[in-house]
Amino acid sequence: MTRPFVRLQHTSKPVSAQVFKPLDTFPRRHIGPDASEADAMLKQVGAKDIDELLAKAIPPSIRSPKPLALSEGMPERELLKRLKSIASKNKVYRSYLGMGYTDTVVPNVILRNVLENPAWYTQYTPYQPEISQGRLESLLNFQTMVSDMTGLPIANASLLDEGTAAAEAMLMCWQTGRRNKNTFIVDENCHPQTIACLKTRAESFKINVVVADVFNFKFDEHKKELCGVLLQYPNTRGTVHDYEALTSTVHAAGGQVAVATDLMSLAMLKAPGEFGADMALGNSQRFGVPLGFGGPHAAFFACKEDQKRRMPGRIIGVSKDANGKPALRLALQTREQHIRREKATSNICTAQALLANMSAMYAVYHGPEGIKSIAERIHGMTSVLAQGVRESGYVIENDGAFFDTLSIKVDSAAAIVQKGLDKQINLRALNAQTVSITLDETVGQKDIVDLLSVFAKGNAPVNLEQVVANAAASSESMIPVQLKRTSAYLTHPVFNTHHSETEMVRYIHHLESKDLSLVHSMIPLGSCTMKLNATTEMVPVTWSEFANIHPFAPTDQTEGYRIMLEELEKDLEEITGFDAASLQPNSGAQGEYAGLRAIGAYHAARGEAHRNVCLIPISAHGTNPASAAMAGMDVVIVKCDDKGNLDIADLKAKVEKNKDKLAAIMITYPSTFGIFEPGVVEACNLVHQHGGQVYMDGANLNAQIGLTKPAEIGADVCHMNLHKTFCIPHGGGGPGMGPIACKSHLAPYLPGHPVVATGGQNAIGPVSAAPYGSASILPISWSYVKLMGRDGMTDATKAALLNANYMLSRLSSHYDVVYTNENGMCGHEFIVDIRPFVPKGIEAIDVAKRLQDYGFHSPTMSFPVTNTLMIEPTESESKAELDRFCDAMIAIRKEIEQVIEGAVPKDNNVLKNAPHSLEIMMSDKWDKPYSRESAAFPMPHLRSNKFWPSVSRVDDAYGDRNLMCTCPSPEEYLDE
Numbered sequence: 001m002t003r004p005f006v007r008l009q010h011t012s013k014p015v016s017a018q019v020f021k022p023l024d025t026f027p028r029r030h031i032g033p034d035a036s037e038a039d040a041m042l043k044q045v046g047a048k049d050i051d052e053l054l055a056k057a058i059p060p061s062i063r064s065p066k067p068l069a070l071s072e073g074m075p076e077r078e079l080l081k082r083l084k085s086i087a088s089k090n091k092v093y094r095s096y097l098g099m100g101y102t103d104t105v106v107p108n109v110i111l112r113n114v115l116e117n118p119a120w121y122t123q124y125t126p127y128q129p130e131i132s133q134g135r136l137e138s139l140l141n142f143q144t145m146v147s148d149m150t151g152l153p154i155a156n157a158s159l160l161d162e163g164t165a166a167a168e169a170m171l172m173c174w175q176t177g178r179r180n181k182n183t184f185i186v187d188e189n190c191h192p193q194t195i196a197c198l199k200t201r202a203e204s205f206k207i208n209v210v211v212a213d214v215f216n217f218k219f220d221e222h223k224k225e226l227c228g229v230l231l232q233y234p235n236t237r238g239t240v241h242d243y244e245a246l247t248s249t250v251h252a253a254g255g256q257v258a259v260a261t262d263l264m265s266l267a268m269l270k271a272p273g274e275f276g277a278d279m280a281l282g283n284s285q286r287f288g289v290p291l292g293f294g295g296p297h298a299a300f301f302a303c304k305e306d307q308k309r310r311m312p313g314r315i316i317g318v319s320k321d322a323n324g325k326p327a328l329r330l331a332l333q334t335r336e337q338h339i340r341r342e343k344a345t346s347n348i349c350t351a352q353a354l355l356a357n358m359s360a361m362y363a364v365y366h367g368p369e370g371i372k373s374i375a376e377r378i379h380g381m382t383s384v385l386a387q388g389v390r391e392s393g394y395v396i397e398n399d400g401a402f403f404d405t406l407s408i409k410v411d412s413a414a415a416i417v418q419k420g421l422d423k424q425i426n427l428r429a430l431n432a433q434t435v436s437i438t439l440d441e442t443v444g445q446k447d448i449v450d451l452l453s454v455f456a457k458g459n460a461p462v463n464l465e466q467v468v469a470n471a472a473a474s475s476e477s478m479i480p481v482q483l484k485r486t487s488a489y490l491t492h493p494v495f496n497t498h499h500s501e502t503e504m505v506r507y508i509h510h511l512e513s514k515d516l517s518l519v520h521s522m523i524p525l526g527s528c529t530m531k532l533n534a535t536t537e538m539v540p541v542t543w544s545e546f547a548n549i550h551p552f553a554p555t556d557q558t559e560g561y562r563i564m565l566e567e568l569e570k571d572l573e574e575i576t577g578f579d580a581a582s583l584q585p586n587s588g589a590q591g592e593y594a595g596l597r598a599i600g601a602y603h604a605a606r607g608e609a610h611r612n613v614c615l616i617p618i619s620a621h622g623t624n625p626a627s628a629a630m631a632g633m634d635v636v637i638v639k640c641d642d643k644g645n646l647d648i649a650d651l652k653a654k655v656e657k658n659k660d661k662l663a664a665i666m667i668t669y670p671s672t673f674g675i676f677e678p679g680v681v682e683a684c685n686l687v688h689q690h691g692g693q694v695y696m697d698g699a700n701l702n703a704q705i706g707l708t709k710p711a712e713i714g715a716d717v718c719h720m721n722l723h724k725t726f727c728i729p730h731g732g733g734g735p736g737m738g739p740i741a742c743k744s745h746l747a748p749y750l751p752g753h754p755v756v757a758t759g760g761q762n763a764i765g766p767v768s769a770a771p772y773g774s775a776s777i778l779p780i781s782w783s784y785v786k787l788m789g790r791d792g793m794t795d796a797t798k799a800a801l802l803n804a805n806y807m808l809s810r811l812s813s814h815y816d817v818v819y820t821n822e823n824g825m826c827g828h829e830f831i832v833d834i835r836p837f838v839p840k841g842i843e844a845i846d847v848a849k850r851l852q853d854y855g856f857h858s859p860t861m862s863f864p865v866t867n868t869l870m871i872e873p874t875e876s877e878s879k880a881e882l883d884r885f886c887d888a889m890i891a892i893r894k895e896i897e898q899v900i901e902g903a904v905p906k907d908n909n910v911l912k913n914a915p916h917s918l919e920i921m922m923s924d925k926w927d928k929p930y931s932r933e934s935a936a937f938p939m940p941h942l943r944s945n946k947f948w949p950s951v952s953r954v955d956d957a958y959g960d961r962n963l964m965c966t967c968p969s970p971e972e973y974l975d976e
Contacts, residue, residue, distance in 0.1 A: 294770025
């Protein structure tokens with residue numbers, strides 16, 4: 001029998017050739033089933049070996065003819081040693097470059113207990129609120145912090161980055177103008193990467209972005225076409241302007257005002273909401289998140305009450321559970337792309353929840369007085385620096401109106417920047433005669449002395465310490481009186497309680513205890529691939545050589561990053577079969593958008609810009625039609641047949657009908673129904689024959705690696721969800737990464753960047769604010785590929801397919817399975833049908849909630865088919881864990897049968913009342929028609945290993961009817 005996976009072989013007596021083989025090989029740690037378990041699972045499936053299973057599951061026409069050309073898997077210690085060597089090639093200079101990125105002090109209590117804690121970073125998006133109350137509370141803290149600091153009533157639970165958040169603000173302004181006001185004004189002193197992101201996004205919607213001096217723009221002459229304005233506060237040169245009169249002028253002209261701002265500055269500056277802004281956005285990175293070469297960082301976004309249904313991203317709201325207890329949940333979900341599809345103006349599928357949690361915890365830890373002290377210290381040091389610069393004979397362009405950034409007139413910016421580099425200091429050249437310096441909370445007196453030495457003139461010795469001392473004694477606040485903040489912020493008790501490390505660590509762990517994550521049990525979410533996020537892969541993320549690099553640092557300081565990124569690109573190209581790659585998209589949806597924009601640019605370069613129709617199967621992820629619409633394409637839906645496959649007849653008809661305008665088709669493979677469609681090659685050929693390109697959604701790439709390749713199947717471009725297939729953790733709702741790979745003819749159009757050269761020679765504009773997206777988490781995927789190597793990567797795919805088909809085999813005799821192939825097999829996921837039970841009152845949500853009582857997160861619920869559960873076990877789960885889940889599902893099927901037979905009431909049973917929180921179980925009153933024991937301990941092992949949902953079933957409708965998106969005071973909680 002062929003052994004399924006590579007395994008370390010143990011012998012009773014070591015053979016000399018084997019003595020030196022490393023014992024810390026990784027695939028055996030990553031892949032759940034061992035060889036004996038795999039044999040038992042194959043027997044259950046009805047295959048004699050893994051090759052027979054693969055032959056039954058995958059069409060032979062798409063199998064790769066040769067193995068992956070990757071290196072052998074590296075032992076864990078060797079990998080960390082090599083990566084440390086690569087990281088050491090980065091030069092960690094003191095960066096005062098600003099542009100929305102500053103150094104920060106990450107409190108160690110947050111670093112260790114949140115960022116480095118798998119109970120926080122392995123959580124899934126909180127779509128099941130009863131087992132997500134901890135992260136929901138933390139994200140509500142984040143929203144409250146943002147709302148308080150910006151002076152606006154509604155905030156979301158983070159966006160991807162500042163540049164794309166500004167683009168979302170532009171589209172909100174455009175929507176407010178009913179899409180017939182197409183001019184958006186951007187102040188010329190916004191950050192350059194933000195302006196570039198805006199222009200990229202605006203092109204598809206034909207919005208006219210005008211970069212101008214807003215104080216001299218004639219708004220009253222553009223009333224008919226003006227939809228909005230973007231301001232930067234403080235601006236990219238460091239100047240703090242009074243925008244109140246300007247805001248009134250824009251409103252009088254019928255436009256909306258969006259303000260890109262800095263959270264820390266708002267501890268001292270008047271809040272945007274207080275001078276009339278409609279929206280405020282920015283980057284919360286300096287609230288305790290490392291620079292990380294540009295990400296991941298949580299963008300924040302807040303708006304006025306009347307804009308809440310247009311605001312993109314997730315919103316946490318306060319509701320109540322079935323017992324009347326306060327409970328949190330995701331609110332207003334009908335705004336999201338998976339509901340609105342091609343009608344959406346945002347394709348956001350993820351956020352930066354883990355980083356938002358870090359920033360929220362930073363605010364909780366420091367509190368209002370601590371945040372104010374940090375802001376005052378930063379501003380005070382900037383004032384000291386300003387005084388010293390004046391004494392050195394320089395003119396400060398923004399003298400008298402700055403927070404943390406000085407723009408200094410010099411004879412030669414290049415000479416000053418070089419003097420800084422000689423002292424391992426990065427300064428920003430605004431132009432040939434202007435240098436800017438942005439300070440942060442890590443700066444101390446020695447840093448000010450070093451900066452002043454860069455500006456020292458002549459050869460005469462200068463007592464810089466005395467200059468600093470004099471400057472400190474004479475410096476004054478440089479914030480105009482009318483812009484000084486007088487309103488309170490962070491007044492809620494949560495920001496005024498946990499200021500000692502003892503209290504903070506207890507609070508973090510209190511929230512953690514409410515959340516189910518991969519540290520508790522498998523999370524069998526179809527299409528989401530919740531696999532092992534190995535510790536070895538995570539360790540390098542917090543190394544200073546990766547964490548403390550500014551995204552716009554000179555390239556000779558980032559050689560280590562460049563080596564790692566290039567190696568990762570090459571590995572991804574080999575895995576997918578493509579010729580080129582871009583690591584810039586910082587989510588799967590951003591990857592979709594970037595790939596479709598590249599396709600559009602390719603058609604335009606060939607004189608076929610009129611090709612704008614994108615074919616999308618009806619089963620596609622909601623981001624697919626949303627991304628196509630954002631890329632300026634018209635969406636045409638293609639049917640699926642009764643077996644869940646792409647309907648080739650309908651495809652032929654749609655291709656023929658749209659042949660003159662056909663731009664692309666978006667295909668998920670294996671399909672969203674979890675099977676390898678046999679007609680995929682024919683579908684790709686059809687589209688190519690009619691002038692279109694094939695975009696492959698990489699959500700299900702975990703079923704392909706080493707066995708088939710998107711490029712060999714016929715795709716021209718695909719994105720890869722690194723937070724799925726390549727082990728970057730989901731982090732409770734983000735971070736994610738969605739790099740794209742493509743064939744050579746699309747390579748010239750890969751995304752560029754205005755500050756750091758990236759992309760092809762005819763690059764589309766940036767799709768993310770940072771040149772390499774969330775670069776600091778890319779060591780995770782680099783490490784995963786290197787640790788697994790050629791054989792390990794392929795074995796992981798085999799194990800994923802085996803695990804899924806094993807579970808399918810066990811559950812198919814208890815539940816109907818919606819789709820399988822002609823051999824009765826699935827890919828790496830399958831769909832259990834709950835629809836037969838709906839007439840008896842049992843729906844998918846009831847099974848999902850009941851699984852919580854068994855200690856499991858629900859599979860993907862009601863997608864892609866309503867009232868179904870899509871199960872994906874991943875290769876990381878052992879047979880024992882798969883069996884525990886299957887046993888739970890089989891036990892639940894018996895509970896469903898009791899309802900069907902009428903043994904228990906249709907509307908009052910263990911499923912309808914699930915989940916059962918500890919509060920319900922401990923209540924003096926018990927009037928249920930079943931026992932407490934059957935509710936809480938339906939399986940024996942739960943008595944010694946029980947995860948308790950912290951609330952009972954959450955009332956979604958109540959939460960939307962009574963929307964509350966900031967931390968309520970105790971008396972506000974459910975005050976009916």
